[in-house]
Amino acid sequence: xxxxxxxxxxxxxxxxxxxxxxxxxxxxxxxxxxxxxxxxxxxxxxxxxxxxxxxxxxxxxxxxxxxxxxxxxxxxxxxxxxxxxxxxxxxxxxxxxxxxxxxxxxxxxxxxxxxxxxxxxxxxxxxxxxxxxxxxxxxxxxxxxx
Numbered sequence: 001x002x003x004x005x006x007x008x009x010x011x012x013x014x015x016x017x018x019x020x021x022x023x024x025x026x027x028x029x030x031x032x033x034x035x036x037x038x039x040x041x042x043x044x045x046x047x048x049x050x051x052x053x054x055x056x057x058x059x060x061x062x063x064x065x066x067x068x069x070x071x072x073x074x075x076x077x078x079x080x081x082x083x084x085x086x087x088x089x090x091x092x093x094x095x096x097x098x099x100x101x102x103x104x105x106x107x108x109x110x111x112x113x114x115x116x117x118x119x120x121x122x123x124x125x126x127x128x129x130x131x132x133x134x135x136x137x138x139x140x141x142x143x144x145x146x
Contacts, residue, residue: 001064008057012139015054019104019135022047023128030121044124048108051131055101062094088140096138103131 022043029040067090071080080086107127114120 001061004057004061004064008054008061009143011050011054011057015050016135016139018043018047018050019128019132022124023132026121026124026128030118030125033118034121036117036120040121044108044111044128047128048104051101051104055097058094058097088138093138093140096134100131100134100138103127103134107131 025040025043028034029036070086071077071090074080074083074086080090104127107124110127111120111123114123
């Protein structure tokens with residue numbers, strides 16, 4: 001379990017870095033009226049792939065940590081929701097990250113259907129920015145800097 005936790009923690013740095021790059025790339029090129037090229041496609045695809053890998057690692061970790069026993073030990077979901085640390089760990093972080101991955105997936109899918117550059121960058125910029133905001137909001141910063 002410690003290995004999976006280690007991978008999940010350190011892969012997150014790559015995910016955050018790539019998501020920031022992809023978001024800024026889309027935003028700057030949208031406002032700069034640039035042409036969408038193969039490099040832009042690769043950046044957005046690599047972001048999609050790294051985020052999905054992180055999601056899979058997170059799901060594996062979630063079930064390996066057996067949070068269902070933790071929920072039972074503290075007295076149910078009502079007690080989990082009263083405890084901000086447990087609520088973040090068991091409910092908020094996983095849910096928010098799933099939504100962020102879904103946003104990246106939607107943005108990537110929508111951009112592929114656009115035929116010209118500006119709408120492609122617009123889809124990526126909107127959905128990747130929303131995903132980035134959610135990721136930044138729910139990274140356990142206290143664990144990253146400890």
